[in-house]
Amino acid sequence: MTSIVEAEALEKRYGDVHAVRGVSFDIAAGTCIGLLGPNGAGKTTTMRMLMGLTRPSAGRVRVFGKPIAELGRSFRMRIGLVPQDDNLDPDLTVRQNLDVYGRYFGIATATLTARVPLLLEFMQLGERGDAKVMQLSGGMKRRLVIARSLIADPELIVLDEPTTGLDPQARVLIWRRVLDLKRQGKTLLLTTHYMDEAQRLCDRIIVIDAGRILDVGTPQELIARHVAGHVFEIAKPVPDGVLPDALEREDIGDAILVYTAEPSALRDRLPAEIDYIHRAANLEDVFLRLTGRRLRNE
Amino acid sequence: MAGQTPKLNRYVFAVWRRNLLVWRRIMWASLTTNVADPLLFLFAFGYGLGAVIDQIAGLSYLAFVVPGMMAYATMFAASFETTISTYARISMQGTWNAILATPVTLTELILGEALWATTKGVFATLCVLGVGFVWGGILSPQGALIAIPVLALGAFCFACCGLAATAHAGSWDFFAYFFTFWVTPMFVFCGVFFEVTRFPWFVQLAAWLLPMTHLIAVVRPLVTATALDPVVALGHVAYLAALAVIAFWLARRRFARRVFD
Numbered sequence: 001m002t003s004i005v006e007a008e009a010l011e012k013r014y015g016d017v018h019a020v021r022g023v024s025f026d027i028a029a030g031t032c033i034g035l036l037g038p039n040g041a042g043k044t045t046t047m048r049m050l051m052g053l054t055r056p057s058a059g060r061v062r063v064f065g066k067p068i069a070e071l072g073r074s075f076r077m078r079i080g081l082v083p084q085d086d087n088l089d090p091d092l093t094v095r096q097n098l099d100v101y102g103r104y105f106g107i108a109t110a111t112l113t114a115r116v117p118l119l120l121e122f123m124q125l126g127e128r129g130d131a132k133v134m135q136l137s138g139g140m141k142r143r144l145v146i147a148r149s150l151i152a153d154p155e156l157i158v159l160d161e162p163t164t165g166l167d168p169q170a171r172v173l174i175w176r177r178v179l180d181l182k183r184q185g186k187t188l189l190l191t192t193h194y195m196d197e198a199q200r201l202c203d204r205i206i207v208i209d210a211g212r213i214l215d216v217g218t219p220q221e222l223i224a225r226h227v228a229g230h231v232f233e234i235a236k237p238v239p240d241g242v243l244p245d246a247l248e249r250e251d252i253g254d255a256i257l258v259y260t261a262e263p264s265a266l267r268d269r270l271p272a273e274i275d276y277i278h279r280a281a282n283l284e285d286v287f288l289r290l291t292g293r294r295l296r297n298e
Numbered sequence: 299m300a301g302q303t304p305k306l307n308r309y310v311f312a313v314w315r316r317n318l319l320v321w322r323r324i325m326w327a328s329l330t331t332n333v334a335d336p337l338l339f340l341f342a343f344g345y346g347l348g349a350v351i352d353q354i355a356g357l358s359y360l361a362f363v364v365p366g367m368m369a370y371a372t373m374f375a376a377s378f379e380t381t382i383s384t385y386a387r388i389s390m391q392g393t394w395n396a397i398l399a400t401p402v403t404l405t406e407l408i409l410g411e412a413l414w415a416t417t418k419g420v421f422a423t424l425c426v427l428g429v430g431f432v433w434g435g436i437l438s439p440q441g442a443l444i445a446i447p448v449l450a451l452g453a454f455c456f457a458c459c460g461l462a463a464t465a466h467a468g469s470w471d472f473f474a475y476f477f478t479f480w481v482t483p484m485f486v487f488c489g490v491f492f493e494v495t496r497f498p499w500f501v502q503l504a505a506w507l508l509p510m511t512h513l514i515a516v517v518r519p520l521v522t523a524t525a526l527d528p529v530v531a532l533g534h535v536a537y538l539a540a541l542a543v544i545a546f547w548l549a550r551r552r553f554a555r556r557v558f559d
Contacts, residue, residue, distance in 0.1 A: 053398060055558045073401040081399040087392025091320045100319060103312035104400035 002029050002065070004156050004187045005050055010059035012045050012211075019045045021211035022059070027156075032178075032188035034202035036195070036283075038291055042211040043191040044084060047160055050189070051079060063156075077105055080149030084160040084191075086141045088133045088148070094120065095129040098148055105152040115151065123147040123177060139170025146177065156187045163197060175200055195283040205283070207290050214290040219283050226289045227281040228261040235275040242269060250285075250292050257285065304409045304546065309402045313410025314417070316393075321418075332375075332425035336367055340433055347491075355493055357437075357522055364426070364435035365442075365521035366490035368449060369514045371426045376419035376453040377481050380460030381473050384411055388464070394557075404557060408550055412457040419453025420446065438523035445520040448535060452513040455538045458545035459509070465552035484510035489518070512537045 005027040012020040020042040027033045035043045048054035050061055052068040052075075061068050063075050088097050095116055102112040120126045123143040133141065142162065149157055159178070163171040178201055182188060192198050198205050199219045207214040207222070215222060223229075228248065234256050243249065243258055247266070250257040260266045263278060270276060304310075321328065340360070348359045355362060387393035397407055423446070430436050463476045487501060488494065488510035494502055505511045512534040519526035 051399060053558070073403060076399070076401040079399075083392070083395060083399065085392055085395075087396040089316070089320065089393065090391065091323060096319060100312070100316045101396070101400065103315065104309065104397055104402045106308050106312075106401065 003027060003062075004029050004064060005189070006060075006062040007046070007050060008060040008062075010046060010049055010061065011057045012042070012049060012054065013057045019211055020049070020056075023208065023211070023213055024059075025206055025213065025216065027187060027189060029155075029187050030182075030185050031203045032182050032190060032201055034198040034205040035189065035191040035208055036193065036198050036205050036287065037191075037208035038193055041209045041291075043208060044160055046208070047158055047189065047191055051081060051158060052076075077152050078155045080152065080154035080157045082145050082149045082157070082159040082162055084164070086145055088141060088144060090133045093130050093132055094125055094136070094144055097133060097144060098151055101148045102151045107152060112151075115153075119147040119150055122150075122180075124173065137170075139166050139173070142166060142170065142174060143177075146174065150181075154186070156189065157181060159188065159190045161191055161193070163192075163194065171197070195287055199283045207287065209291045215286075222286045223281050223283065225286075227285040228259040229281055230260050230263040230266075231279055231281045231285055232258045232260065232263070232266055232270075233277040233279070234258060234270070238274065239271065242271065242274070244269070248289075250288050252288065252292070257288065259285065259289075304405050306409075307406070309406040310410045310413065313397065313402060313407055314414045316397075317411070317414040318417070328421075329425070332371070332422050333429060336371065336426040336429045339367060340364075340429065340435070343491075344433075356524070360433065360435040361437050361522050362518070363491060364430035364433075365445070365518040366514055368423045368426045368430070368442075368445070368521070369452065369510060369517050370485060370490045371422040372419035372449045372453045373456045373484055373510055373513070374481065375422035376415040376456035377460045377476075379415035379418050380411060380457045381464050381467075381476055384415075384461065384464050385467055385470070385473070398557060404554055405550055408461060408546065408553060412454060412461060412546065415457035415460065416450055416453040419456065420450050423449045423453070436521060438521060441520035441523050445517045448513070448516050448520070451535060451538050451542070452509065452517075455509050455513075455542040455545070458542045458549060461549035462545040462552070465549045465556065484508050487511075489514040509538050509541050 003026040008024050010020055010023045011018075023042070023046055025033070035046060037043050045054060049056045050063065063071065064078060068075065089100060092100060098116045098119060099112055102115070117126070117129070120129055123146055125140060125143055125147060128136065128140065133144070136144065146159070146162065162178070163174050166174070175197065178188065178190070182201075188201075190198070190201060202219065204216065204218055205222060206216050215225070217225065236254055236256065238256055243256075244266075248259045258266065259281065267278065343363060344360060351359045394407065398404065427436065427442055431439065436442050459480070463480070467473065487497065487505045488508050489505070494505050494511060497505065516526070516531050516534045518524070
């Protein structure tokens, strides 16, 4: 498969702050890659470097097979960005926002006239075309930002925390649309700190923290590699000697997460008075395993 | 990032058009203030100063002050647009971030902003021209028409200077300095209300460094149909153009560092 994006040893320093410390990865055409990491991990900076919006301090980026510097403006035509902050034009209507944005891509009026209603329909904003952006709910604004990113029918769509701060209904709607885009053959790069989002949408996940890649793989691979199949979330205090030393564990404050491949063996050892939840391991556990220690040390 | 040489193209126009669309919603309010401002000035100064000053530079005070106010209106509008308004678009609305993720280059974005501010500057000066004309303060309507392109160049120059300042602004407080040490001096020292020659030589020298003095030196003779040496006029115009180019270059360099680094 051809690579749409190739990042090689990317680094970014802001003065003394080393935001990204040598990040390398490829994004294959037609896949959805998740950049997963806590706030301040370097997700947005990495994404900005891939789009040529921030100059890397070191390393190389190739997009659509060429270094960004050689691509001129043409490669921007092929990328749609959904930024973290809603930078819509608050004084303009929903339709005007799309129209104005389309002109930044040099799209002809006739094309825009045909495309804007389709995009509004796709993002379920068909009824709100004449509404002012200020009158929209958070979820609608987000949907409009996504519609806007699709105005030039891009091959690559970069979504920076597309559902942060939204209610569950709004998130589900956005996920459905992202999956639609994937089905249409678009390449997607998604940054998020929601594990469920990454698990649902991404073919591959890059776990990033403190500017470094901690691991890369499919959600299943990451779970298999870092956490045994089952998790017991045991409320503190846990009496000494109850937990076998051989089992991996993670202290998350008021509880301890214990990972095991043999749930019945552990369940039998737990005293009746202990409060616990038993569930299948998920990406969240991977994330805590990989980044948890750092959080605890802070 | 590409596009070092500013060129007029559809991308520049797209930025200009975006600002026009937003402004269209407040157009009537804008028209009202732009017309009311010179009306208030002319009314107050006409009664106050006009009664005291019989003639200035061989002209009635009204005829003298209207071209000065035309220049002032264009300067203020272009300066305000490229500082307070542009900074709001950059820091509060994220407009620049949104635009820079599209094929529009930074140079085109800055040029679009400068041309939009020029448009507002010309709009403001036309409002003063209209009021001045009705009030009987335009001695040469033909001259005033010739003055408009010069005022547009002035507006472009002030816009580029404003953008160069905004490129260096770290917060809103910065603009207090900009208005106190750039806009206000051009209001009081550059010949809006009286001739620059009334100042001691060192103030005059400083005044001639400011673009406003050069703009008024061309606009006033045109609007009042008084003598204007074409070579001298060309010199003033060249000064405005040169300053615009330098300020644009400074703004572009500084914004590039702020945006991409």
